[in-house]
Amino acid sequence: MLWFGALSPLAAQDIQLNVVERTLKNGMKVLMVERHQSPTVSLYLRFRVGGVDDPKGRTGIAHILEHMMFKGTKTYGTTNYEAEVPLTEKIDRIYAELEQERQKLDSPMEYPDEAKIRQLQEQMAVLQQEEKKYVVNDELWQTYQRLGGVGLNASTGDDSTQYFVQLPSNQLEVWAYLEADRLANPVFREFYPERDVVHEERRMRTDTQPEGLLWENFAATAFQANPYRNPVIGWPSDIDNLKREEVLEYFKTFYAPNNCIVAIVGDIDPDKTLAILEKYFGAIPAQPQPRRYISEEPQQQGERRVSLVQDAQPRLILGYHIPQIGHEDTYALDVLAQVLGGVTRGSRTGRLFRALVLDKKVALEVDASAMTSQYPNLFVISATPAQGKTTPEVEQAIYEEIEKLQKTPPTDEELTRVRNAVDATLLRALRSNNGVARVIASAEHLARTWRYLFTEREKTKAVTAEDVQRVAKQYFGEDNRTVAELRPKAASSSPAAATSSSPQR
Known part of the structure; x- marks a missing residue:
């Protein structure tokens, strides 16, 4: 041990x-x-x-x-595990036959036996009902x-x-x-x-x-x-x-x-x-773990866009590829997320909220987060347009704020707010037994040591304004961006929507 x-x-x-x-x-x-x-x-x-x-x-x-x-x-x-065993085995056998016959439904070259399918379904229903007794x-x-x-x-x-x-x-x-x-x-x-x-x-x-x-x-x-x-x-x-x-x-x-x-x-x-x-737990034997090779995401070569038409309020999501947990840039990216989106979810202190919700009034809400995880993930910005505003207007306003940050680094006041929030967030997590258990297990898994809780805190608080500006320039490029747009059905079918111009970026 x-x-x-x-x-x-x-x-x-x-x-x-x-x-x-x-x-x-x-x-x-x-x-x-x-x-x-x-x-x-x-x-x-x-x-x-x-x-x-x-x-x-x-x-x-x-x-x-x-x-x-x-x-x-x-x-x-269970009330009788021994009685369950033959039932489970029979259910597995019947299901295997049913699956084999059902697969023919998807093939133009095979002809399923509809009567056999119904018979097997009935047998499954009877067996499952019997299983419930135990x-x-x-x-x-x-x-x-x-x-x-x-x-x-x-x-x-x-x-x-x-x-x-x-x-x-x-x-x-x-x-x-x-x-x-x-x-x-x-x-x-x-x-x-x-x-x-x-x-x-x-x-x-x-x-x-x-x-x-x-x-x-x-x-x-x-x-x-x-x-x-x-x-x-x-x-x-x-x-x-x-x-x-x-x-x-x-x-x-x-x-x-x-x-x-x-x-x-x-x-x-x-x-x-x-x-x-x-x-x-000691008597449970260890098992050889398979080699885990997760396909590496190729470098993105240009903007990707996807739109969804639904009977719903419009919504916009932007995503930029970023590195995995532990990469030196992730600390600056986390600070960048808090400068843009605020120090907590729903915060009114972020640049995007002040610009899009309070000043320009093009959005009802906006959020930003750096999704650092076991493998390279995304920096995500999401927003809901205000009444009478469109997703292209919101998208354009987001790009304007990103450009400002790329040209002018965050202020000392903004960085101080983030550094204070780093301490406050960790303190809140450590207040309850459940919170402590959750964060130390997560850090132990993703960073290979629970001590990463404090490493992350120290490195995040050490991030400079120049670091934030650098990662904003490095990762917030059009070629590294994916845009998803939820458009209401009525708006998507209107002539104005069909001819609306794309945001300037």
Whole structure:
């Protein structure tokens, strides 16, 4: 086991972050922070796998796996696991036959047996109904609630998947037992009905939401090779074709202890906590991790544009390619985002808000962010036009502000505001046990050390006005830009819209 302890003082704030860092024999990384303000503990599992790792043709597999991890194990979530096993195997066999026959529907050279399809669908329905007899829904959450738990949830992102809950500290061992059990013995029961739930989730959040569709089209246009172009929830046809066996194999590969970071923050004794982790997680074997080669995005050779026509309010998104986390330019890019967009989301201090919303009154709201992540990503500026204003007018106004910043560096007052916000943001994150668990696990994953929290702070505060001006010139070029526009149906079909001129840039 490896052990590291460190005290990292936050300048001008009486706060210390004492992280005890250890690694179990099976490779599971453990970060512990002892805080006795209340008899509670925040527990955070972060797996180094996300949408970016989804295989081609199986987008959404990381996300549906997150759903399946709440379906129980051999010991909970069921009234009779032994009776479930033959049912699950039969469902898999029937589904394989059904899929084989359905594939003929998409081929002009084959003729599907419609009667056989109906017969197999009926058999699936009967088997799935029988399967329900043994299912105990939400038993994990009900157990945590009885123990006094709050905030049980999970999320899947481009780079990672995380599971978290807050419990009374005297329930730490129960948590370890439950979580180790679902890592060692998960049962993906009711897989195909849950797959339909995921598809419905996509329909509600993306397919019927103009802004969701705009973002999906924007990402797919901005990226040509990097899988950040794919939605984490998956493309519809990929979701519909995922099989239980494929998701189980994905789980076995990536949900290994040597691909997991555990952050435990709160009323704990680190030595006793480690003994509990060894007792329950230590027996889970490590798994060889596949080589991860993510296609490198080719350098963009010219502006890309995409427009979406919907019965909705107009919207504009601009994106510029930027480097991944840890690159020296990312600190200046983060400062640039705060100078343009404000020090917090919805802030009124940013240049873009003052210029577009207050002065020119061409926008209702505007935001800017540097999306630094595991792989090169985007600097994004988004805006909603004001009533009677168009996206070309807003776009032109954004370019004018960018040009001003490229010619004239930010003021001392602007940089001071950003530096103060850097301290305030970190302080807010460290106030709660849950916040500490989240940020140290994220930094440990993306930057390979939780200490990056303080490295990032120091380097961001050291950014100069000239640094900001330099990255604005370097990255905000037309050839590096993608523009996505959401146009209302009425406006897009009007003669004025058809003849409107493009912004000058």
